[in-house]
Amino acid sequence: MHASDRIRKVEAVVIAHKEYGEADRFVRIFTLQYGKLNTLAKGVRKMQSRKAAHLEPFTHAALVLAHGQTFWIITQAETVSAFPAIREDLDKTTDASYIMELVDKISTEGQAEPALFRLALESLKRINDNNDTYNIMRYFELRFLDIAGFRPELQHCVACKKEIQPEDQYFSPLQGGILCPQCGQMDNKAIAANQDTLRYLRHFQRSNYKSIENIQVPPKVRITLQRILGAYLASVLEWQLKTPAFQKQIRDETNRSA
Structure with a gap:
C-alpha cells in the first residue's frame, strides 16, 4: 500500500x-x-x-x-x-435507527454507494427538521428499495402481468408488487390494498422529497402503507428489524385511527 x-x-x-x-x-x-x-x-x-x-x-x-x-x-x-433534534426525541431516534439499520444491512464493506449515502443523509436531515416524519420514512423505504434493486411493481399484476385497473387490489410481499383481485385471492400472504393505498404508493415511488413533504395521508392508508412496505422489506432482506421503529409506528397510527 x-x-x-x-x-x-x-x-x-x-x-x-x-x-x-x-x-x-x-x-x-x-x-x-x-x-x-x-x-x-x-x-x-x-x-x-x-x-x-x-x-x-x-x-x-x-x-x-x-x-x-x-x-x-x-x-x-x-x-x-x-x-x-434526533437525539432529543425518542420517536426521531427510532426512525434514525431504522434507517441506519437498513443501510447497515444492505451495504458492503469498502464498497462506495453514493446514492444510498445521499439518501440516508438527506433522510436524517429531514427527520431532524420535521415533527411529522411519516412521509419521510415511506419515501426513504421506497427509494431504498429502488437502490437495493427491489423496486416494487405497481403498474401491472406481478402474477398474470395484466395492467392494473382502477379498483381495489392486493400487494404481495413475496412476489414484489401489486396483484389483481383474481390473483390476489390465490396468495395467502397478500395484503389488501384499496385504490387510495395504491395511489399513494405510486405517488411516493415517483416523487422527490420536496413533492411529498406536505401530503396528508389518511390514517387508514398510513397503516396499510406501513404494513405493505414493512412486510416487503422483511421479505426481500430476509430479516426482522432489531429497532422498534416499524412496530412502534404501527401502534401509534392504530391508536390515532381508533
Missing part, C-alpha cells in the same frame, strides 16, 4: 459503536467515498478525548482515517451535523 493510500479523508455518518478495551471504541461508519467501514477510535472513552462527541450514532462527520494492521484508525473527527 502506497503511503498516500494509508490516509483517508472521508465524509461519514456513524452507524453504531461498541466499547473495546478500557478506553477505545469500535465505530462502524458509512462513508460517501468507501461505503461501510469498521474503524477503531483509540482513547475515545477517556475524559479528555476530543473525538468522542463527534462519533455518536447518526452524526454526520468529516473524518481522517489511518490504515492500521486490522482496522482503519480514526485520527481526526469533526462534526458536520449532530442532528440534535
Whole structure:
C-alpha cells in the first residue's frame, strides 16, 4: 500500500459503536467515498478525548482515517451535523435507527454507494427538521428499495402481468408488487390494498422529497402503507428489524385511527 493510500479523508455518518478495551471504541461508519467501514477510535472513552462527541450514532462527520494492521484508525473527527433534534426525541431516534439499520444491512464493506449515502443523509436531515416524519420514512423505504434493486411493481399484476385497473387490489410481499383481485385471492400472504393505498404508493415511488413533504395521508392508508412496505422489506432482506421503529409506528397510527 502506497503511503498516500494509508490516509483517508472521508465524509461519514456513524452507524453504531461498541466499547473495546478500557478506553477505545469500535465505530462502524458509512462513508460517501468507501461505503461501510469498521474503524477503531483509540482513547475515545477517556475524559479528555476530543473525538468522542463527534462519533455518536447518526452524526454526520468529516473524518481522517489511518490504515492500521486490522482496522482503519480514526485520527481526526469533526462534526458536520449532530442532528440534535434526533437525539432529543425518542420517536426521531427510532426512525434514525431504522434507517441506519437498513443501510447497515444492505451495504458492503469498502464498497462506495453514493446514492444510498445521499439518501440516508438527506433522510436524517429531514427527520431532524420535521415533527411529522411519516412521509419521510415511506419515501426513504421506497427509494431504498429502488437502490437495493427491489423496486416494487405497481403498474401491472406481478402474477398474470395484466395492467392494473382502477379498483381495489392486493400487494404481495413475496412476489414484489401489486396483484389483481383474481390473483390476489390465490396468495395467502397478500395484503389488501384499496385504490387510495395504491395511489399513494405510486405517488411516493415517483416523487422527490420536496413533492411529498406536505401530503396528508389518511390514517387508514398510513397503516396499510406501513404494513405493505414493512412486510416487503422483511421479505426481500430476509430479516426482522432489531429497532422498534416499524412496530412502534404501527401502534401509534392504530391508536390515532381508533
